[in-house]
Amino acid sequence: MSVGRRILRGVRSLLDLALPAVCGGCGTPLPPPSGGALCRECRDVLRDVPARVSPRVDPGVPVWALGRYRGVHRGVVVAAKEHGRRDLAAPLGAALARALLDLYGWGELDPSAPVCLVPAPTRAAAARRRGGDPVTAAAVAAVGGDRVCRALRTSFAARDSVGLSPAARRANLERWVRVDRRALRSRAPGSVVLVDDVLTTGATAAVSVRRLAAAGVGVAAILVVAAV
Numbered sequence: 641m642s643v644g645r646r647i648l649r650g651v652r653s654l655l656d657l658a659l660p661a662v663c664g665g666c667g668t669p670l671p672p673p674s675g676g677a678l679c680r681e682c683r684d685v686l687r688d689v690p691a692r693v694s695p696r697v698d699p700g701v702p703v704w705a706l707g708r709y710r711g712v713h714r715g716v717v718v719a720a721k722e723h724g725r726r727d728l729a730a731p732l733g734a735a736l737a738r739a740l741l742d743l744y745g746w747g748e749l750d751p752s753a754p755v756c757l758v759p760a761p762t763r764a765a766a767a768r769r770r771g772g773d774p775v776t777a778a779a780v781a782a783v784g785g786d787r788v789c790r791a792l793r794t795s796f797a798a799r800d801s802v803g804l805s806p807a808a809r810r811a812n813l814e815r816w817v818r819v820d821r822r823a824l825r826s827r828a829p830g831s832v833v834l835v836d837d838v839l840t841t842g843a844t845a846a847v848s849v850r851r852l853a854a855a856g857v858g859v860a861a862i863l864v865v866a867a868v
């Protein structure tokens with residue numbers, strides 16, 4: 641990191657301290673000392689039971705969402721992803737952990753296999769710019785670093801999919817998602833759950849499931865914060 645950048649980051653941390661804390665879900669100012677990233681209402685909404693969703697592109701495994709991509713769920717995803725609210729990893733992780741317990745309780749996950757969370761692939765450069773991938777941070781907060789397997793990577797070969805035809809988008813995605821076999825080997829798989837922040841068409845999830853299957857890893861379920 642350059643000196644200029646380091647200074648900027650320092651100034652930003654000071655500003656973060658000086659500015660009143662606001663809820664990462666609804667933007668309501670939190671009374672000091674805030675002691676959290678979300679107001680009580682947003683935390684409760686986020687901790688609701690997950691709902692089964694049916695994306696346009698069927699990934700072939702059950703897909704669960706903490707909520708729809710609006711209101712609190714949208715607010716939290718945008719704040720974590722676009723505004724670098726790293727403090728949201730803890731409440732997001734708690735919500736994911738709670739949802740996983742529900743899935744185990746409902747018999748959706750094999751109770752004899754410990755969970756292994758695989759964060760959805762993300763553009764490395766974009767994640768770096770935002771100060772780390774919020775999905776991975778939430779997954780680690782949910783189950784601990786040793787139950788998170790960063791097996792899905794992205795290739796720089798693919799271009800941004802905005803404005804592409806559906807067929808070109810699919811081909812682009814196929815090139816984009818790849819499996820890091822070394823990361824896979826270093827983990828006992830267990831019940832593999834793919835996690836992501838937003839599910840739109842399900843196309844990325846479907847490619848990810850296929851890629852992992854080709855590498856010998858069966859995905860038991862997909863869990864996302866918000867489904868469009």
Ligand SMILES: [Zn+2]
Pocket residue numbers: 663664665666667668678679680681682683
């Ligand atoms: Zn709130």
